[in-house]
Amino acid sequence: MAPVTQLLEVTGLSKRFRGLRAVDDVSFGMAKGELFGIIGPNGAGKTTLFNLITGTLSPTAGEIRFRGDAITGLKPDAVARRGIVRTFQATTIFRDASVRDNVRRAYLLRTLHQPARLTVYRAELQAADAEAGEILELLELDRVSAQYARELPYGSQKLLGVAMALATRPRLLLMDEPAAGLNPSETRALAALFQRLRGRGIDIVLVEHDVRLVMSVCDRILVLNYGRAIALGRPDEIRTDPQVIEAYLGGADDIA
């Protein structure tokens, strides 16, 4: 097989908290165009892995490469500017700003990432407005755009988090349990959104507890357990992997 240029390449990545190995010698590669899933029981190290990739935490050992460049040790804002943007497991939004302002702010935080000029950036405010309008429409949040973010139902708040990440024009979107707290129809809408984002050339790493969702949308899946990568492969491979079945105690039912 010809060597594939990896979009994201993680090698021997480890993170210890005191004695706890939250992420333990994890390696995987993800190709451009792939929808990559990460699953694992509670406390398996999924969020920690995201924190390491985005620079929120620095690894104890290992290397992360994005589009061929080492990004290990970069600050979160520098990682975001390379094109890796994450959404959070807990809703993370500007609660006291309107829905529209949340997305406008996200756009401005990326575009004006450092103060370069002493102007009022009128053009940027207009661009932010246009961008916010478009993204809110894409995510069907346009009808609530004037509401305070804190007033939205939980599911919409999570969606708003996605809208904010999109406003930074990411290449790779890391989503930490976007389906948690969504009802079945919202979850279906989310799955449809993944396909639309792929159509726009945005790649996705999906961390999810909803195994059914992951199995149905992801091309390849990494399974973590106690910080270690116990399996990596296509959904049909993962489904029948004895170690994975073991990790999910309940047996095959949970993964089917």
Added chain:
Amino acid sequence: MRLRNAALVAIVAVAVGWPFVVENRYITHIGVLMAISISTSVSLNMMLRIGQLSIAQAAFMGLGAYTSTLLVMRLGLPFLLAFPASGLLVAAFAAVIGPIFLRVKGVYFVLLTFALGEGIVLVFQEWVSLFGGNNGIHSIPKASLFGMTLVSPRSYYFLALALAAVTFLAAVGIFRSAVGAVLDSLNENEPLSQSLGVNPLSYRVAVFAVAGFFTGLAGSVYAHYTGFLSPDAFTFWSLVDMLVINVIGGIGSPLGPVLGAILLVPLPELLRDVRQYQMLSYGLLLLTAVLFLPSGIVGLLRKLQRRWLP
């Protein structure tokens, strides 16, 4: 909107007009101090808006004051050059130390800038050959602009008023603009903001430099107006004045320190007869404000506006 414009015209008319009506040198003197205080307090307000209380602001005013004085007296520069230079020097100083100092936040930043302020004042005191030590510097030349030497308190009032207006408009402009949206985001949720691509430190340094710029300019006006500089004008206690002005006026908007300065600067003069109670009344006023006006005078006005002007 029309009401607002009318109010604006009235405020400008009063601010510019009163020294011609009240032809009293002493009251005009208070007016000059008030206007200078507006510049320094609005500058401090910029720092408070980004959640970083800089105790060094008073010493920064001193840096501006001594810079302007020395440039005029030692190098013979005209005020027209020394004035902007004093602002730029303080801004440059803030921009250089900012990346180190602003790495820390909250009480650590407060303590660091406290030490910095004390250190700067110590240099003013100990480097006698340059700064005149505790005796200070006397007979500072009056400012002259475009061949016109400013002598009367009234002329300094207009200079200080212009600076106060520019500082205020800069603060309003910054916080209403796209940059303001970035600063508010950083203040509300820095990890989220940073995860979206912004470099938090670069913005904090920029605000520190801008606040330093206007504080330095205010120091220059102060030096040439009073004609005398001594280090004790720039200690921690001057910072406390700026801070009280912000708290009582309201720290949530640049209008707060403006109103705070208008109310508080004349106060020591009004309380002259009860000098021994001066600190006490100051304290009581602060206590009242903190307890009953958590958002300062501006917060109170907003409340009244909502109630009476739908």
